[in-house]
Amino acid sequence: MQKATPARSSSGNEAGTQICVKQAEYQIEIMSEDTDTMKKFALAVLIIGSFILFSLVYNHNNNALLPPATTSSANTSNRSSSTSPTPAASSTNTPGATYKDGTYTGSVADAQWGNVQVQVVIQSGKISNVTFLEYPNERDRSVRINQSADPQLINEVIQAQSANVDIVTGATDTSEAFIQSLTDALSQAQA
Amino acid sequence: MKQIRLLMGMPITVEIVDPTAAQDDLEQVFALFVTVDHTFSTYKEDSEIARINRGELAPAQYSADMQTILALSAQTRKETRGYFDIRRNGSIDPSGIVKGWAIQQAAQLLRERGFRHFYIDAGGDIQVVGYNKGYPWHIGIRNPFQRGENVKILALTDRGIATSGTAIRGQHIYDPHQPNTPLLDVASITVIGPNIYEADRFATAAFAMGKEGIRFIARLADFEGYMIDAQARATFTPGFERYVVREP
Numbered sequence: 001m002q003k004a005t006p007a008r009s010s011s012g013n014e015a016g017t018q019i020c021v022k023q024a025e026y027q028i029e030i031m032s033e034d035t036d037t038m039k040k041f042a043l044a045v046l047i048i049g050s051f052i053l054f055s056l057v058y059n060h061n062n063n064a065l066l067p068p069a070t071t072s073s074a075n076t077s078n079r080s081s082s083t084s085p086t087p088a089a090s091s092t093n094t095p096g097a098t099y100k101d102g103t104y105t106g107s108v109a110d111a112q113w114g115n116v117q118v119q120v121v122i123q124s125g126k127i128s129n130v131t132f133l134e135y136p137n138e139r140d141r142s143v144r145i146n147q148s149a150d151p152q153l154i155n156e157v158i159q160a161q162s163a164n165v166d167i168v169t170g171a172t173d174t175s176e177a178f179i180q181s182l183t184d185a186l187s188q189a190q191a
Numbered sequence: 192m193k194q195i196r197l198l199m200g201m202p203i204t205v206e207i208v209d210p211t212a213a214q215d216d217l218e219q220v221f222a223l224f225v226t227v228d229h230t231f232s233t234y235k236e237d238s239e240i241a242r243i244n245r246g247e248l249a250p251a252q253y254s255a256d257m258q259t260i261l262a263l264s265a266q267t268r269k270e271t272r273g274y275f276d277i278r279r280n281g282s283i284d285p286s287g288i289v290k291g292w293a294i295q296q297a298a299q300l301l302r303e304r305g306f307r308h309f310y311i312d313a314g315g316d317i318q319v320v321g322y323n324k325g326y327p328w329h330i331g332i333r334n335p336f337q338r339g340e341n342v343k344i345l346a347l348t349d350r351g352i353a354t355s356g357t358a359i360r361g362q363h364i365y366d367p368h369q370p371n372t373p374l375l376d377v378a379s380i381t382v383i384g385p386n387i388y389e390a391d392r393f394a395t396a397a398f399a400m401g402k403e404g405i406r407f408i409a410r411l412a413d414f415e416g417y418m419i420d421a422q423a424r425a426t427f428t429p430g431f432e433r434y435v436v437r438e439p
Contacts, residue, residue, distance in 0.1 A: 153405060153428065158419055163436065165331035168331045
């Protein structure tokens, strides 16, 4: 029930929303060869969450999930790319498929703490993989620790932990920037 | 027994360790979230909150849950010097308090059904009860800059833990005192409290306070906090370390 930021671009038909959500959910099962199951799960959660939020927002506005293939979002940064499908597989269309096979790179979207860029692989008309080309992780971690004037509080530089956990706490998973980049990639793949 | 459902626009996970857990117990928990969503979702045009915001309901017609949430919101607003405020631009959005409250209700439901060892996680806000096969529940604090990576591992039992932040998501919390100034200093703040309702509402308010939020948490009895700023530095309360699991 987190509040979403307003939807941005829009046009097209509403049916796209449903199709997209279904495909994402379906494909998550077989999505990766990623050995790190936690990453896989987090990504699955992110994608499902993103789509659901996205579809909610768009349904609410009676608009569609996907902008037209020719439009790139006005909010993406000027470093946005528009990779055409590779390999140039003869765009075989599986019956009922919405997307052409190939690899599509989304625009670079500003995620406030850095950029997000996703790449989507479409096989047999379905999403077979989603990878991050860019992620907001290039923070300067060598910043000098400034001891707070308040003696009660303690400072440290954050450090990755490797032990297994049962549960993870974090801010809600959906990322508008992720959605933006993914939408851009999928719009290129639209048949 | 463990299950995940997508409700209220987020994954909700329920795990009950007690061997007597049955499918119906999980169904009851998920049904509770569905009901809460139908009442409080600002995205559903037929929700009670949407009808209130359109001026279609008089206060006398509000449901008991709605009255409870509005009262709790008003109380939290006072307790946080106005940093927690569900009012904006002439309408109300109690999302910042409903999630924690719903998890709390769900935990109560499971307790009443006799369960002693379980957790409920709604979009990263968690209530843990009892133990996981004899051990405290191990909870990772996600790195807001690096998905899939934890920066702290905590061992908790019978506590609520909630994280507010921008992470990579768009801004969803703002400072009611300066609604147009984005909150950029803090990447995330995690709050451990006596239960998830308390942890969630104060995490939301503390995030709206910016870097001062962690001091606010430090002043609260029975609460601990771990704040990560935009430069990937953490600031935490003195009692926080007792929950930390050290790397071997």
